[in-house]
Amino acid sequence: MPHMPIVILMAVYNGARHMQAQLDSIAAQDHQDWSLIVGDDGSDDDSRKIVDAFAASQPGGRVRRIDGPRAGATANFLHLVDAAPEGCALAFCDQDDVWLRDKLARAASALASHGAGAAHYSARTIIAGPDLKPLGPSPRFTRPFGLRNALVQACTAGNTSVFSPSAAAILRAGAGAARRADVVSHDWWAYQLIAASGGSILKDDQPVLLYRQHGGNEMGRNDTWRAKVKRLGMLFDGDFGRWMRANVNALQGADDLLTPEARDITAHLQSLLAASGPKAAAGFAQLGLYRHEAAGTAALYLAAAAGRLRQRG
Template structure:
């Protein structure tokens, strides 16, 4: 790890001497809160990116550890034109990310969400941008990927679930397929996110982005190749849901009503952009909302009509159970 940091430090010191080619600009939207144990690894992985035209916008949500000091140290090395430090709204990680999405002073062609404790693979940005067609800049577009799971020391311990079904609004209504830490969106997708009411309660900004882009006829790319190391530790706000224990835990919580609460909050957020949905998805949303208020037989009929699905067999079984118990 020490050799890695030394190499990263050398890269940092020479970064300003590397000319930035005229390519699409990427705003890396980094949210921090008491992240000093792993933040340097995350920042170093930005510096090692083979794609160079980026600027980091770090929104700190009131850290009381050395997070701000670390950010300031890297800012002094990179320059304020490569790393901008902002104050977060202190209303949770979802609101913090949306504060960056809504910040009018942040201008770029693409926007990459980042956690504070992951390690990006060197080709993450290059791969993300190459996956989105630059000729369709007016179409909301979102890239996301699988992740490699690592422990608190950075040792690989597995992978996030592999999904093979086509990303779609029918899936997004009942499932979020990838973490925000893997996501890259274009300006058209950002504008959709900016339309969401500031009063809406955000379950997770990654799920919100997936709902908006897929619902409004946008382009969603799910890459089966991992693009980062997703660190698993006690400080994770949302885990990877990769092992059986976590899946059983989430299934139990679903039966206690957590999924239903999440769905209600997602629908509240969608209410802000209903008129931007495609015609088919607008009707699908109406049927979905009506199904949640209906009796058992009508609920199943309407849910079948919407075509909602999850990515795995286990997921679809749990979905059927949720529909049966009116917990969706």
């Protein structure tokens, strides 16, 4: 098993109901070279007591609890990126999942085999009910992962994501721009930034955790027809264009981290998001932007052509 210190970043808000199972699964990891920083975002349940008791059960200094910015999950994760020590890999962690024993080991092995470069590892999940009864695996994506996908689809599951030390340094350098741009999703932003900086996106088709569904998930499952239709509908409701503009602003706010090609792509995309519908759709095609599902790509282009991604007002 490769030697790779991994700092786990866990954003918490009123997670007492499910958190102990997640913490126990972290303690049971095959890869034991980990530490944990918990950002508590002002919980008024027993979350802090549970974290502190877990910290007391571990070697001194292995688990640390800090106060979050109280501005939502994405801001909490960005705050945790800032708080993480340098020189370590970083792993995002949700408060209500349960990790399989080999989750960190698989990530460490994939990142180690990739060398010292910037790399973002993510994997599939097992979607589960509130009682953790498995419902089925998350979708398997077959198209390439990269910037032209990342700009229009969040598909590297944040709860599985682990970043090499070099990628972690890029996230730390870009977090301020993401915060100023008010990005909506930390994992989508991370996928975009690592891809735009020339890093490698490593996708593991093996599920590595139980993704608990309980009605309070930030995003929730995406494997049913109802969930897919709902997500495609988001392309037309105006919010998706706003999210894309925020993401582009975050990338351009950290343009010193980007490759020259990524700078050109983001600048072009920014202009397209202010263009008329037909021009925007044609520009999307020229840039080669795509979602993993053919229906998703078609819906994206239709939304662009209909002017639903254009800034209003």
